[in-house]
Amino acid sequence: MNAPAPNAAFLSETVTHVHHWTDRLFTFRCTRDPGFRFLAGQFAMIGLMVDGKPLLRAYSLASAPWDEELEFLSIKVPNGPLTSRLQHIQVGEKVLIGRKPTGTLILPNLLPGKTLWLLSTGTGLAPFMSLIKEPEVYERFENVVVTHTVRDVNELAYQDFISEGLPNHEFLGELVGGKLRYYPSVTRQPFKNPGRITDLIRSGKVFSDLGLPVFTPEHDRVMLCGSPEMLAETKGMLEERGFTEGSMNRPGSFVVEKAFVEK
Numbered sequence: 001m002n003a004p005a006p007n008a009a010f011l012s013e014t015v016t017h018v019h020h021w022t023d024r025l026f027t028f029r030c031t032r033d034p035g036f037r038f039l040a041g042q043f044a045m046i047g048l049m050v051d052g053k054p055l056l057r058a059y060s061l062a063s064a065p066w067d068e069e070l071e072f073l074s075i076k077v078p079n080g081p082l083t084s085r086l087q088h089i090q091v092g093e094k095v096l097i098g099r100k101p102t103g104t105l106i107l108p109n110l111l112p113g114k115t116l117w118l119l120s121t122g123t124g125l126a127p128f129m130s131l132i133k134e135p136e137v138y139e140r141f142e143n144v145v146v147t148h149t150v151r152d153v154n155e156l157a158y159q160d161f162i163s164e165g166l167p168n169h170e171f172l173g174e175l176v177g178g179k180l181r182y183y184p185s186v187t188r189q190p191f192k193n194p195g196r197i198t199d200l201i202r203s204g205k206v207f208s209d210l211g212l213p214v215f216t217p218e219h220d221r222v223m224l225c226g227s228p229e230m231l232a233e234t235k236g237m238l239e240e241r242g243f244t245e246g247s248m249n250r251p252g253s254f255v256v257e258k259a260f261v262e263k
């Protein structure tokens with residue numbers, strides 16, 4: 001009688017792994033219905049049954065489309081309707097997954113180019129975790145740069161995986177090695193790359209540190225996922241330089257997705 005009957009729009013999956021990075025950030029994995037298909041970079045509605053009703057929020061898929069399981073990177077918002085509950089999820093418990101993934105951070109929305117820049121803040125890294133595990137990314141681009149800006153060093157989730165695990169991955173290592181560049185930056189603690197990515201772009205430090213030319217709409221393609229301020233500022237900088245926003249109907253030189261909505 002009390003068993004939650006998931007809405008037909010949602011799959012009910014079982015949590016297989018939970019990892020807490022900090023008191024503000026965690027990752028979990030769950031089973032994947034074989035019929036659940038998505039493109040690297042997309043998001044889905046996910047959530048929990050609360051008082052007999054689905055409570056859902058948009059979440060980027062952090063796992064690759066080829067992965068047998070699904071993975072998510074989540075914030076813990078104090079008193080947040082979903083994450084105040086989701087942060088306590090345990091292996092074996094159920095999560096709801098919307099059947100229709102969507103989103104703009106997908107390869108078909110970008111024109112061909114030489115270097116793909118994946119610029120993120122906070123949980124905005126999640127869609128890029130999927131993209132950097134997608135072989136097609138390395139077939140389409142000569143260089144793939146993922147930047148991740150956080151407040152504190154311990155919020156650099158996945159840093160070992162991006163810098164060590166993936167380039168040495170059994171199957172992807174050969175494709176990824178030499179092409180994938182990781183550029184973490186930290187705003188509130190001393191770090192080798194201090195400050196916001198927008199300042200590091202403006203000063204040119206990110207380009208000189210990576211040994212890559214300053215980006216241009218001719219050669220570079222950019223995906224943005226982060227806080228509303230980061231998106232607004234970076235989008236403005238790109239448009240000033242002549243980049244054009246891509247969409248489903250018209251591929252461009254950059255695409256944007258919100259990492260969350262400010263209420």
Ligand SMILES: Cc1cc2nc3c(=O)[nH]c(=O)nc-3n(C[C@H](O)[C@H](O)[C@H](O)COP(=O)(O)OP(=O)(O)OC[C@H]3O[C@@H](n4cnc5c(N)ncnc54)[C@H](O)[C@@H]3O)c2cc1C
Pocket residue numbers: 043057058059060061072073074075077079080081082083084122123126127257258259260261262263
């Ligand atoms: C397209 C899209 C993709 C998203 N992907 C993810 C994801 O992969 N991982 C994830 O944790 N969240 C993601 N979010 C945010 C997510 O939908 C929820 O807002 C979040 O899980 C908090 O839910 P809540 O019910 O606890 O609080 P809410 O009522 O949804 O949020 C309360 C407030 O918390 C802040 N907040 C919410 N989410 C974040 C965040 N991720 N980082 C910093 N501050 C935040 C905002 O100020 C928001 O107004 C995404 C949002 C969108 C629109």
